[in-house]
Amino acid sequence: MLLDVLHGIFLLRYAGTTPQRFGAALELMMVSMMVSVTTRDKKTLTASGLAKKLRMPRSNVDRHLKRLMEEGAVRVVKRRYCADLDLLDGFITREILDRNIDLIEQCVKELKRLRVSLHNTLA
Incomplete structure (x- = not known):
């Protein structure tokens, strides 16, 4: 059930720009969600912190963060990644x-x- 909810949100969020590989799409969703949660909780993390928390290679996290920043969903403040929660709310x-x-x-x-x-x- 939770996966269905997240999948629906993900499809709306990345309509037309979803990565070709399932693993990459899942990683992108995980990075996006982690940045959103840490922003909401006012406990933003660096790229290294996100990689450790997600148990994901730092290079993969960097690639996904770059994409999220290009889309305007994420920005960097004092080396920490923050989500644009207003933008993300628009998908619900x-x-x-x-x-x-x-x-x-x-x-x-x-x-x-x-x-x-x-x-x-x-x-």
Whole structure:
């Protein structure tokens, strides 16, 4: 479910410019998300810090950061990478939000059903 949510956001964010290889696309998404989260938490990281946190080669992180900066999604402030959260917020529409809320509600129902089933099995 979470992957579906992230995938939907990623497809909107990088429509028409998604990397050709799945691994590169996944790395780009991870770097973008990590920069966004650290910016939101006001704990921005350097390229080395991002590479360590993501357990990714520094050269790959640098390549993805360069691309994100070219697109205006990321900027550097005192050697630390910050996301343009306003730009990223523009990719979340009411329709996407509603669809994701529906997915989460479905998952909650399924987890409750599984909990009852598991409880009955163990009892």
